[in-house]
Amino acid sequence: MAKGIKLFRVLGIRISVDWSWFIIFGIFAWSLAYGYFPFRQPGLGPLTYLTLGLVSALLLFSCVLIHELSHSYTANRLGLDIHEITLFIFGGVAELTKEPEDPIVELKIALAGPAASLVLAVLFWGASRLIPSSSYPLVRAVVSYLALINLVLLIFNMIPGFPLDGGRVFRAIWWARTGDIDMATRIASRIGKGFAVFLIIWGFLNIFTGNFTGGLWSVLIGVFVQQAAESGYQQLLIKRMLEGVKIRDIMSKGVIHVPESKTVAEAVDEYFFKYHFVSFPVTANGRVVGLISLNNVRALDKERWATTSAGEIMHRLASEDALAPENNALDVLTKMSAENGGRFPVVDRGELVGIVTRRDIMKMIEFKSGLGR
Numbered sequence: 001m002a003k004g005i006k007l008f009r010v011l012g013i014r015i016s017v018d019w020s021w022f023i024i025f026g027i028f029a030w031s032l033a034y035g036y037f038p039f040r041q042p043g044l045g046p047l048t049y050l051t052l053g054l055v056s057a058l059l060l061f062s063c064v065l066i067h068e069l070s071h072s073y074t075a076n077r078l079g080l081d082i083h084e085i086t087l088f089i090f091g092g093v094a095e096l097t098k099e100p101e102d103p104i105v106e107l108k109i110a111l112a113g114p115a116a117s118l119v120l121a122v123l124f125w126g127a128s129r130l131i132p133s134s135s136y137p138l139v140r141a142v143v144s145y146l147a148l149i150n151l152v153l154l155i156f157n158m159i160p161g162f163p164l165d166g167g168r169v170f171r172a173i174w175w176a177r178t179g180d181i182d183m184a185t186r187i188a189s190r191i192g193k194g195f196a197v198f199l200i201i202w203g204f205l206n207i208f209t210g211n212f213t214g215g216l217w218s219v220l221i222g223v224f225v226q227q228a229a230e231s232g233y234q235q236l237l238i239k240r241m242l243e244g245v246k247i248r249d250i251m252s253k254g255v256i257h258v259p260e261s262k263t264v265a266e267a268v269d270e271y272f273f274k275y276h277f278v279s280f281p282v283t284a285n286g287r288v289v290g291l292i293s294l295n296n297v298r299a300l301d302k303e304r305w306a307t308t309s310a311g312e313i314m315h316r317l318a319s320e321d322a323l324a325p326e327n328n329a330l331d332v333l334t335k336m337s338a339e340n341g342g343r344f345p346v347v348d349r350g351e352l353v354g355i356v357t358r359r360d361i362m363k364m365i366e367f368k369s370g371l372g373r
């Protein structure tokens with residue numbers, strides 16, 4: 001998962017933004033300043049439009065954030081741990097560590113976001129009615145825009161294709177009625193993909209008939225929904241297969257490790273050339289202190305190999321890097337995608353007991369899917 005820029009904390013949840021967010025924020029502010037507001041409120045200066053655009057885009061993203069927080073807050077109250085939300089191009093992605101265990105929980109979490117958007121839409125609509133347009137035309141224009149955009153967010157999110165909220169609602173209802181979550185997920189993601197294809201075709205039709213900007217948005221959102229439906233479904237399958245699997249079930253034991261005091265030259269001859277692994281845990285008195293990889297070796301001048309110890313060039317292992325045998329297999333998968341690492345030492349009370357690789361996990365997934373799970 002791409003690492004975002006950390007912003008602040010609300011309700012114990014860390015809020016980050018992905019780089020893509022800045023691009024989309026700019027496009028939004030720009031199209032509001034040069035498209036929407038000049039059309040709604042003609043005859044103002046360019047600086048006024050720019051301010052309106054920036055303020056409205058910021059408020060819009062605050063509304064998206066409230067929508068996402070509402071999901072996460074509900075999830076946390078129902079016992080799922082969510083510590084972080086990353087805002088991406090369209091909306092946000094809450095880091096969900098566990099899948100909901102029953103359809104009612106899923107339904108509540110899925111509905112919490114759209115419920116927040118509905119409340120916001122009604123509030124802004126009410127406010128826009130109360131603000132006299134004669135004295136505060138600009139405030140009223142922004143508030144009416146927010147009412148509209150929250151309604152759009154609500155409708156868009158309630159489309160019944162997974163992984164949109166509506167898709168989760170659909171899946172929860174199907175799951176509750178049939179007890180078959182796999183089937184429910186498959187159908188919901190198919191609807192999601194179908195909707196994506198519709199958006200893309202619709203977008204191109206618009207582009208070819210002259211509505212370039214509207215069409216482009218439609219295509220972009222379509223591509224986004226398509227990818228989210230696909231990866232959301234894959235992730236779900238993997239999560240379901242690794243449910244209840246512990247690190248100890250998949251790790252390889254009898255790990256070859258490099259003592260800290262070995263020189264890099266020795267490490268290359270006695271370990272890298274001999275065993276052909278890309279990295280080895282480094283130990284001092286039987287305790288894991290780091291990880292030495294081919295990249296670490298390559299980064300060091302060859303003349304210094306004989307005089308530098310493995311401990312000097314290794315990647316030091318922080319306590320949160322270490323996996324315990326009791327950890328869930330899903331944890332290592334999350335770590336792997338976050339750090340792009342291949343091999344993770346498993347440590348029990350400071351002592352090296354095994355190693356987990358991507359292949360170990362894939363083997364478990366293959367094994368379980370072979371059993372028809």
Ligand SMILES: [Zn+2]
Nearest residue numbers: 113114157165
């Ligand atoms: Zn949502």
